[in-house]
Amino acid sequence: xxxxxxxxxxxxxxxxxxxxxxxxxxxxxxxxxxxxxxxxxxxxxxxxxxxxxxxxxxxxxxxxxxxxxxxxxxxxxxxxxxxxxxxxxxxxxxxxxxxxxxx
Numbered sequence: 001x002x003x004x005x006x007x008x009x010x011x012x013x014x015x016x017x018x019x020x021x022x023x024x025x026x027x028x029x030x031x032x033x034x035x036x037x038x039x040x041x042x043x044x045x046x047x048x049x050x051x052x053x054x055x056x057x058x059x060x061x062x063x064x065x066x067x068x069x070x071x072x073x074x075x076x077x078x079x080x081x082x083x084x085x086x087x088x089x090x091x092x093x094x095x096x097x098x099x100x101x102x103x
Contacts, residue, residue: 017093022046025086032077039070043078045086 025045
């Protein structure tokens, strides 16, 4: 049976690594596009929308509903990419362990 102090020390180390990873994820960004690049969403590793770019061609058609759909699609794709990026980073931290509900 492992020494309890060693176990606690390892838990503290993992907690520090997790905090560092969360800081890194906040700084990392992914981009996702919709409408062939008419709309670009930039999302950070916390799945927060940090920028939205709308190409001038998207405004020429003046189809507001289509533009809204393109924005939603780009944001959702950006969030999916950010979640995958975070899950990969967490998997590396956990040493490949699959910890359900952790992230």
